[in-house]
Amino acid sequence: MSANTEAAVPATSAMQASPVRQGRMVRLWADVKRNKVSYLFLAPFLLLFTFFTIIPIFMSVGLSFTYYNILEAPKFIGLSNYKLLFVxxxxxxxxxxxxxxxxxxxxxxxxxxxxxxxxxxxxxxxxxxxxxxxxxxxxxxxxxxxxxxxxxxxxxxxxxxxxxxxxxxxxxxxxxxxxxxxxxxxxxxxxxxxxxxxxxxxxxxxxxxxxxxxxxxxxxxxxxxxxxxxxxxxxxxxxxxxxxxxxxxxxxxxxxxxxxxxxxxxxxxxxxxxxxxxxxxxxxxxxxxxxxxxxxxxxxxxxxxxxxxxxxxxxxxxxxx
CATH class of the missing domain: 1.10.3720.10 (MetI-like)
Known part of the structure; x- marks a missing residue:
């Protein structure tokens, strides 16, 4: 198989995958519009859960790789905190x-x-x-x-x-x-x-x-x-x-x-x-x-x-x- 043919295979796969993703997004959006009242009722909880649970979890994971004492900006130190914890x-x-x-x-x-x-x-x-x-x-x-x-x-x-x-x-x-x-x-x-x-x-x-x-x-x-x-x-x-x-x-x-x-x-x-x-x-x-x-x-x-x-x-x- 020539180099051009081999290069064309991934490109074709990507083109095929893209319509699949687009189809899923279209179906998801159609589902949201069809059940918009249910999603509106869920919205307050989802917002609170996102801002007070999901975001703090990611922030905590990020801060765990830093030295941060509140007074100074966080300083990245890699895995030093975890090494100190377990060693x-x-x-x-x-x-x-x-x-x-x-x-x-x-x-x-x-x-x-x-x-x-x-x-x-x-x-x-x-x-x-x-x-x-x-x-x-x-x-x-x-x-x-x-x-x-x-x-x-x-x-x-x-x-x-x-x-x-x-x-x-x-x-x-x-x-x-x-x-x-x-x-x-x-x-x-x-x-x-x-x-x-x-x-x-x-x-x-x-x-x-x-x-x-x-x-x-x-x-x-x-x-x-x-x-x-x-x-x-x-x-x-x-x-x-x-x-x-x-x-x-x-x-x-x-x-x-x-x-x-x-x-x-x-x-x-x-x-x-x-x-x-x-x-x-x-x-x-x-x-x-x-x-x-x-x-x-x-x-x-x-x-x-x-x-x-x-x-x-x-x-x-x-x-x-």
Whole structure:
């Protein structure tokens, strides 16, 4: 084949591809015009999502390759921030371990608790559901500052702390235990408080989904031989609320990886020997205390990548349909 013929092949391919792209754009524009009312309703959300989510993500990725201290213009330094994160920053590596430990404990436990409590509430009479829903949902909408007052009293490291008072009164310990200063008990305390506050939007989504499962499915199941509640739960309820399960799982991953307020209010910043130091706490330290925005952006990008990875796993498990 001659050189002219070989050169003509890519040109022909490009000419063929161009009408295809143009055809797709024409079809897209025709779809927009046909459904313009729907797109107008979507426009406010799309604008807000673009300006407050999409653009900040790209800006954060860009700033992660720079040195930026707010006062001076960003200076490009390549991968230096990431090298510092994973090679020289021992506190960040420790924060990753603490965050993953926290996520792998509170994530599944909080998820299971939210679903089981929602399922139990859906089994009681309707007139009592609002009261129980309010009781379990209230901690999640109460500020961490307000909740920390109760938990600080419970875990206080002196004789007036509720746990220490009763433990010493029963003769279990001889002197007060420093729950919030001992490096071995800091993470368990944060986990307990976070689980208490984990009945949030995911819990409400589970409850709404469970209350909208068609009754016909249960009647058909009874005809087919289902006799027990746990059989209904496994074979009917769980498949029927799969969209809510996916939604709750995504929320649980995000909340478990972004623990911050509880840790700050209970053990301070920095925590004793950085025992309660999470990735988001590390990000806050560099962004709003040290004002190293380039380095903080690199931390944010790593946290974002972890969220995306875990969410992809969840979508593979629960999002097949």
């Amino acid at each position: 020289d920053d021992d506190i960040f590596l420790k924060a990753i371990g603490i965050t993953l430990k926290f996520a792998f404990i509170t994530g599944p436990l909080g998820y299971a608790m939210a679903f089981l409590l929602a399922w139990l509430i859906s089994q009681i009479p309707v007139k009592y559901r609002f009261f129980y829903t309010l009781c379990f949902y209230t901690p999640s909408i109460t500020s961490a500052v307000a909740m920390s007052v109760v938990w600080l009293y419970l875990f206080a490291g002196d004789r007036k702390g509720l746990l220490n008072y009763y433990a010493m009164k029963l003769g279990l310990i001889d002197e007060p235990y420093l729950f919030l200063q001992n490096v071995d008990s800091i993470v368990p305390v944060i986990i307990i408080v976070s689980l208490w506050m984990s009945m949030g939007v995911g819990f409400l989504a589970f409850l709404a989904g469970l209350q909208n499962v068609p009754k016909d499915l249960y009647e058909a199941g009874a005809i087919d031989g289902i006799r027990y509640r746990w059989q209904e739960l496994i074979y009917i309820t769980v498949p029927a609320v799969k969209p809510q399960l996916l939604f709750g799982a995504v929320l649980q991953v995000v909340s478990s990886l972004t623990v911050f307020d509880v840790s700050i209010q209970l053990v301070g910043l920095p925590s004793p020997l950085y025992a309660g130091h999470t990735i988001l706490t590390h990000l806050y330290d560099y962004a709003f205390i040290k004002f190293e925005m380039g380095y903080a952006s690199a931390i944010a990008v790593v946290l974002f990548a972890m969220m995306i990875g875990l969410n992809r796993v969840i979508f593979k498990l629960l999002g097949r349909d």
